[in-house]
Amino acid sequence: MEKRNMSLEKVKMPEQDPDVRNKNFDEVALGYTPEMAMEEAQRCLHCKNKPCVGGCPVNVPIPEFIEKVAAGDFEAAYQVITRENALPAICGRVCPQEDQCEGRCVRGIKGEPVGIGRMERFVADYHMAKGDTTVPEIEKNGIKVAVIGCGPSGITCAGELARKGYDVTVFEALHKPGGVLSYGIPEFRLPKALVAKEIENVEKLGVDIETNVIVGKSITIDDLMSDGYKAVFIGSGAGLPKFLNIPGENLLGVYSANEFLTRVNLMKAFKFPETPTPVKIGKKVAVVGAGNVAMDAARTAKRLGAEEVYIVYRRSEEECPARLEEVHHAKEEGIIFKFLNNPCKILGDENGYVTGMEVVKQELGEPDASGRRRPIPIEGSNYVMDVDSVIISVGTSPNPLLRTTTPGLDTQKWGGIIVDEATMETSKEYVYAGGDAVTGAATVILAMGAGKTAAAAIDEKLKAQN
Secondary structure, three states, X not given: OOOOOOOOOOOOOOEOOHHHHOOOOOOOEOOOOHHHHHHHHOOOOOOOOOHHHHOOOOOOOHHHHHHHHHOOOHHHHHHHHHOOOOOHHHHHHHOOHHHOOHHHOHHHHOOOOOOHHHHHHHHHHHHHHHOOXXXXXXXXXXXXXXXXXXXXXXXXXXXXXXXXXXXXXXXXXXXXXXXXXXXXXOOOOOOHHHHHHHHHHHHOOOOEEEOOOOEOOOEOHHHHHHOOOOEEEEOOOOOEEOOOOOOOOOOEOEEEHHHHHHHHHOOOHHHOOOOOOOOOOOOEEEEEOOOHHHHHHHHHHHHOOOOEEEEEEOOOHHHOOOOHHXXXXXXXXXXXXXXXXXXXXXXXXXXXXXXXXXXXXXXXXEEOOOOOEEEEEOOOOXXXXXXXXXXXXXXXXXXXXXHHHOOOOOEOOOOOEOOEOOOOEOOOOOEXXXXXXXXXXXXXXXXXXXXXXXXXXXXXXXXXXX
């Protein structure tokens, strides 16, 4: 009988020391060793009904890959995962497993769930280190499909269609592929060399990626259809930042989290002047918001040399939307949390530079439409925080460019593209969409799930015609 590990706790993930890592951009989590992965794999009970698989948006056969890990057959485990998930090294690092596969794990009822994400990361890293570049034999069908955006949903859709024999071209607006994986998530959580490697694996399937193409400006969706593309998938993300609409937001030293992280992650501003893009933050930084992006921005500011970094959030810690792991890491690294505080004004000097931020203390009232308790300002509680820069991280929405240049494409009032959720087809026939362009800012794995659903629907529709 297979050996079981009945420990109530996951095998601990080795990490850089907080006081060392908050000064560098190297990855925080160092990854499992083969022995650690095998030990963790033995915690799996191999439940008959596999609740973990039901929690995975791309349906990875989790117990099957864990069984291979427990036996030490890591290459076989990789083959099992990649039947359903083209980006395992990325998902193993940035998926909110606690809300998905691990959230359904039976071991989590008493103790910690099985470390599914940690093992997925280990298996993907093991495969990459081996440098195996086997490419499956693909029979081409000569049908052209266009994908707009080279983020998680676009890459997944492109890879799935390429495996089915389609000639896929991905049009990416930026000069580097990867979307939010390249510009949004910091190096210390997701190394960019690893993102490039995962994208290279998709290119090996025959996917052509064209960068610096802004669909809606350089070319339109109708142009693509006229050029012989039989279907189009829109995976253009949600890169348009939201602001607070308070006085002082146009002062120098106020960034959207998107711009700040793009400067650092994509343009490598942390290497300035070796690289041409600077980023100026000063000694004291306030990050407004408490989602994962806010944590990324705060932890990045700390690494850029800020002495004091504050997370300013209008609700309490209980309502904080970021992953628990991200909050824990931020606290370990010395980020200061100011819960139940809401900015009402950003202050500046005569030269237009930020000198401070006026905030008003809050108390929580009844739940609002989001189900979280609504913050209510406490009269007369205003005070000024002494800060040199402010990073606004209160969400993003889809860029309006595609919806304003594509006749017949229906969208929500807030900008999300309306789709049939079963197929991801939009109101415009042969045009599909998925990921943040549809849902607004969400997770990498949900975007991948949408790309996968769309690829299957595109294949079904185009096959029915031929």
